[in-house]
Amino acid sequence: METLKIAFFCWESLHAERVGGLASAATNLAESLAKSHEVHYFSRGSIPDQTVNDVRYHYCQPGGSNPVAYCNDMSMKMVGQFRECDSPGRFDILHFHDWHAVQALHHLQDRDTILTFHSTEFGRNGNQAGDWWEYREVSGKEWYGGLIAKRVTTVSATLKNEVMRLYNIPDWKCDVVPNGVVPRQYRASVDAGEVKRAYGIHPYAPVILFIGRLVYQKGPDLLIEALRKVCRERWDAKVIVAGDGGMRQYLQERARDLPVNFVGHIPDSEYLRLLNACNVVVIPSRNEPFGLVLLEAWSAEKPVVASNVGGLAENIDSFVNGIKAEPTPDSLAWGISSLIDEPENAEVLGRRGRSKVDRVFQWDPVASRMADTYARAHS
Template identity: 70%
Template structure:
């Protein structure tokens, strides 16, 4: 297989500015490709350029009064950095992730460009912010990026359909290439009882874990409402909510009399401890283009209750490796009660999920699909 010189444009990475799951996905894509290709990663950061795991990171320091101005500034700085390493147009493929660097895509549109959608602004906010100018600007950039990129990929068939409907991206222009996971990074031999005791929870108490942004899209309010029902059946059940977002104050107000513990943003090391100590992971998203938390829970062999939407609906086989329910408090409560009621079922779901990770979601085979897509773009 031929070797390419690849430029990746993404506003976050694991080793500098990090916001959400996009950092993990883009970084692992870069590191997987770097095993066979020369990879340069253009992103934000406040440190000197560096090379990590054979990926060459080039940082910029954008500024702006709002997210749109900030990302335009970032795009221009990325292009300046790119030109320093593009003598005689040596880069074969330019791979952009999400809308943040679309201005850079615009400037470099005559090259072999790929845009990967990890989500859409509509998916993130639905009709909640349709009147905000930022919503319209970001949606416009997502449309324009899909129009000018030579090739488009989406992380699930559901997201592909979404961008086709929203932005008129032709079916033949868009590939589905899923995210992956490094499973050993999320499996740890720990004393679950000790971890629980550290949070004031009895070792035998059913511990439910939510990890994600506390925003409308991720449905934490649906989970909180569902906990009222769960606690009627399991008075000792506890929920830990890990993450930050604009709904936190509202959610905390809703949980005054519920056994819910908000821990905010936690480092990866603590996330792995909680992931391996919990009895159930719940993903109550209203919209979920993929759902990396699902792969991480499966890597730790944990049972999952998830909304029957998007990439979650595609990837979970009901009652084989997870329980799928509608994104509503009653349905989530039913799913949680069903799994808590039978701990052996939770273990079985987790083990089958781990097997699916090995079959479908390892980065090596996914990297080969990306390389094959590059070959078609370059040809």
């Protein structure tokens, strides 16, 4: 394939403003593409523009009284920066990530454009915010972005079906391109007993790890109720919940009589220690378009219990490299107990998960699949 000049538009990146998994997904994709193409990345940041791993990062500092106004202002600033870079050599592909930059897509829709859905507002909130004005605004932007983009990609087949159903995006226009992972970033040699002791846990106690936003979509309340059942049989089981969100106070109240340590937001270095010291990673999401935590856990060779939804359901081969459970307390409890009661089998599942990462989820082949979509848009 010819060398392309590609522009990314994404509201977060690993090198400046980072909010969630989108930063990792978009940044790693851009830097993998940059091995063969010229890539510019337009994002937010209060630092000077920079080049990292051959990607040229351009930062703006938007403002706004609410998230929609903020992202509209960000989009206009991105368009201004883009136009400065667009001459004399025109960009071949303009790649937009999620709804945040749809206003920029609107102003640049005459070009060869790609919109990637990493999730949807419906998936993030379900029926919890159907009458909330921001929910309607964001959903409207997602619909409009899907309408005007030359092509659309989603990170899983489940999400493809969701955006086709919600926004009437035709099948021929939409490709599935999964996320990837850099496995060496998540595998580390740690003294598991020492890490556990730092949290007041006996070195031989089985530790269950949850990491993510404490919001309804991610199902932390399902995990807390599941633990009631697990702890009746395994008095020694301990749980670490890493992350923050609107449900934290409620969850802490519900877990007052359970061996749960809420550690809040933690730096990457501490996440690495906990990930490699824990015995089981649980992903109890009600909706999960892809689930990057799955790839991170597999990279560390950790066994996973995950809800049988979305990208988790597509990527886990149950009882081969993980356990799929229904997003209910009873089913999650069964999955967790299955792994902590049979640690040798759990270790086998973790190793097989790492094997699947090495075969399927490296970034270079993922970038190659995205380049195929670019070729269809650019033809």
